Amino acid sequence: MTPSLEARSLTRRFGSFVALDHLDLKVEGAKCVGFLGPNGAGKTTTLKMFTDLIFPTSGEAFINGISVQNDRKRALSVCGDLIETPEIYPSLSPREALEMSGALRGMDHAEIRSRTEEVLEEVKMSDWVDKKIGRFSKGMKQRINIAASLLSDPEVVLLDEPSTGLDPRGMSEVRDIIRGLKKGRRLIFMSSHILSEVVDVCDEVALLDHGKLLFFDTLSNVTSSFAGGTPSVDLSFKAPISDADVERLIVPLPGVAGWSRLDPRRLAVKVAGGADGQSQLLEQLAGLRLGLVGFRESRSALEEVYLREISTGDS
Amino acid sequence: MSGTGTPSVAMSGAESSRASLGRVPSTWAQAVILSRYQLRDYLRSRRFVLMMSIVALVGVILTAVVAYFRPASLIDNSSDFYGGLWAGGASFVILFAGIIFGGDAIAGEFQNKTGYFLMGLPVQRTTVYTGKYLAALAASLVTLVVFLLIVVGNAAFYLGPGAFTNLAPLLASFVLALLYLLALLGFTFLFSSLFKTSLYAVLVVAVLFLFGFTIISSVATSLAHIEPWFLISYASSIIGYPLTGTPPHIAHIRSPFGGGTMTVYSPSIPEGIAIMAGYFLITSLLGLWLFEREEFT
Numbered sequence: 225m226t227p228s229l230e231a232r233s234l235t236r237r238f239g240s241f242v243a244l245d246h247l248d249l250k251v252e253g254a255k256c257v258g259f260l261g262p263n264g265a266g267k268t269t270t271l272k273m274f275t276d277l278i279f280p281t282s283g284e285a286f287i288n289g290i291s292v293q294n295d296r297k298r299a300l301s302v303c304g305d306l307i308e309t310p311e312i313y314p315s316l317s318p319r320e321a322l323e324m325s326g327a328l329r330g331m332d333h334a335e336i337r338s339r340t341e342e343v344l345e346e347v348k349m350s351d352w353v354d355k356k357i358g359r360f361s362k363g364m365k366q367r368i369n370i371a372a373s374l375l376s377d378p379e380v381v382l383l384d385e386p387s388t389g390l391d392p393r394g395m396s397e398v399r400d401i402i403r404g405l406k407k408g409r410r411l412i413f414m415s416s417h418i419l420s421e422v423v424d425v426c427d428e429v430a431l432l433d434h435g436k437l438l439f440f441d442t443l444s445n446v447t448s449s450f451a452g453g454t455p456s457v458d459l460s461f462k463a464p465i466s467d468a469d470v471e472r473l474i475v476p477l478p479g480v481a482g483w484s485r486l487d488p489r490r491l492a493v494k495v496a497g498g499a500d501g502q503s504q505l506l507e508q509l510a511g512l513r514l515g516l517v518g519f520r521e522s523r524s525a526l527e528e529v530y531l532r533e534i535s536t537g538d539s
Numbered sequence: 540m541s542g543t544g545t546p547s548v549a550m551s552g553a554e555s556s557r558a559s560l561g562r563v564p565s566t567w568a569q570a571v572i573l574s575r576y577q578l579r580d581y582l583r584s585r586r587f588v589l590m591m592s593i594v595a596l597v598g599v600i601l602t603a604v605v606a607y608f609r610p611a612s613l614i615d616n617s618s619d620f621y622g623g624l625w626a627g628g629a630s631f632v633i634l635f636a637g638i639i640f641g642g643d644a645i646a647g648e649f650q651n652k653t654g655y656f657l658m659g660l661p662v663q664r665t666t667v668y669t670g671k672y673l674a675a676l677a678a679s680l681v682t683l684v685v686f687l688l689i690v691v692g693n694a695a696f697y698l699g700p701g702a703f704t705n706l707a708p709l710l711a712s713f714v715l716a717l718l719y720l721l722a723l724l725g726f727t728f729l730f731s732s733l734f735k736t737s738l739y740a741v742l743v744v745a746v747l748f749l750f751g752f753t754i755i756s757s758v759a760t761s762l763a764h765i766e767p768w769f770l771i772s773y774a775s776s777i778i779g780y781p782l783t784g785t786p787p788h789i790a791h792i793r794s795p796f797g798g799g800t801m802t803v804y805s806p807s808i809p810e811g812i813a814i815m816a817g818y819f820l821i822t823s824l825l826g827l828w829l830f831e832r833e834e835f836t
Contacts, residue, residue, distance in 0.1 A: 272835065272836075274660070275658070275659055277655065277659075277834065277835035278834040278835060278836055279834060295665055296663065297563060297566075297661045297662065298661070299661075300659070300660065300661040301562075301661040303661075305659045306659070307655055307659060308652070308655055309652070309655045309656070310652055310653065310654075310655035311651050311652040311656065311658035312653065312656050313576065313577070313580040313653060314580075315578065315579070315580045315583035315584055316576065316580060320576065320579070321656075323576075324572065324573070324576040325660060327561075327564075327572045328564070328569050328573065328660050328661070328662055328666075329562070329563060329660065330562035330564050331562070331662060369656070372656070373659070382566055386639050412668065420701055511698040527751070
């Protein structure tokens with residue numbers, strides 16, 4: 225069973241304004257895809273058509289091969305979604321809201337009960353399970369919405385800027401949740417304009433601007449193709465590392481094509497060989513016992529690509 | 540880098556969805572589930588407190604008036620008593636219940652963004668519309684039954700066991716009131732589907748029922764000299780007929796302002812039922828048709 229999302233020539237016009245222009249995009253398999261673009265690029269419009277909240281002017285959206293426009297009930301039965309920041313009936317408690325969501329999805333009582341506990345625990349809202357949602361802050365409501373979208377353990381998860389309204393701790397927790405979701409056989413499609421969030425959790429990225437798809441590829445390919453040929457990774461160490469140690473121990477490792485210092489404990493290292501090269505480097509670094517505590521693709525590379533592509537689109 | 544993909548349908552994915560769909564309840568079952576939670580929301584809301592306050596106020600006024608004046612025409616027998624207290628009050632209670640529970644039922648889904656939560660689930664728009672209609676109906680029914688109990692309580696106080704000797708006319712009147720409630724909710728849901736702002740939806744329905752229909756009815760009968768059969772408010776007068784008897788279809792009465800006579804039309808019970816059933820069917824379906832085309836932009 226391979227979860228999939230597909231847009232076939234998906235177009236949406238609002239009067240003379242083209243919000244989405246013949247989007248052709250197919251995403252397949254268990255992975256997390258970041259859907260990037262500036263405000264007004266068409267990200268939310270796309271996600272709303274994938275959930276049938278709005279209708280396409282032309283084209284079609286498919287979830288697991290089922291047309292959302294022709295059979296929304298079947299298409300959305302495998303999908304959990306969070307579009308904008310929905311409100312839940314204010315006098316209901318999180319438990320009741322999740323009960324309703326689960327019952328409408330056809331989950332049985334025992335399943336709803338156990339999953340409710342799990343997802344509320346996951347979004348750190350267990351202490352509020354029987355309080356009225358109407359009294360919650362925007363961030364708390366967003367957590368409940370995330371919990372509701374995960375309740376049925378869906379194969380496909382659509383998230384529209386899931387960190388919106390959350391404080392820094394909440395944003396970090398949302399990233400942890402998404403990382404946790406990736407452990408299951410699940411396709412996560414997430415719109416965001418927080419590039420660090422995308423770098424943190426996504427495997428692939430699609431960039432949209434003025435309703436047109438500029439590119440769709442793996443994060444490694446995007447950063448290597450656009451950011452001077454060689455992607456870089458940020459390394460964090462638990463203690464400061466000297467230049468001499470870097471030159472002596474890290475530079476000779478296979479794939480290392482250069483480095484620069486970010487701060488006493490952090491380095492940006494250019495790595496050749498794509499994802500394989502990065503994987504190999506990580507293994508070698510772990511073997512060196514240098515106190516490595518962080519290894520992730522450099523944010524700056526994606527940022528560079530993003531800004532370059534958006535400005536190209538504008539010109 | 541790729542921007543497009545092959546338009547193939549993954550069979551495994553389709554099979555997986557079929558398996559999931561097997562668990563998703565039918566549209567009707569989902570509507571009932573949704574109505575349960577919506578009703579719970581209504582019963583805990585300030586609007587329910589407001590509606591119950593209106594019912595209590597109407598009940599207190601009626602009780603006080605009967606207690607003070609003790610009109611012989613009312614406390615003579617149960618039919619007259621119920622005809623005097625129940626028939627007029629029920630239309631009033633139904634009107635307010637329809638506006639309070641149905642006026643923003645659909646518009647509120649857009650304005651309050653609760654629709655984004657519901658429509659993200661594997662439900663049809665029909666499910667949401669029907670579920671909300673059932674909840675509004677149930678909440679309105681609760682208030683109507685409370686009003687009925689107030690009237691019956693009064694009757695029991697003044698008539699003793701006589702209040703319960705012939706309940707068939709009261710029951711028939713209650714059934715007609717129920718039909719009026721169905722039709723009125725259909726009408727309010729139509730306007731609720733038409734607007735994405737709750738206030739507009741509520742205002743239009745309230746103004747139409749409190750002033751608009753009265754003016755149209757006067758114009759139709761006095762100036763155009765036609766029976767206002769097309770007005771739901773005209774049909775609602777049949778609610779009291781099982782208790783008070785059906786008046787003549789056309790009556791000519793002396794104008795209270797002098798200068799001759801005026802014609803007064805009264806629907807027969809079958810005519811009133813047909814008008815209310817027509818309103819219920821046409822406005823409900825039209826409202827659903829509109830909601831099916833609404834977008835959550």
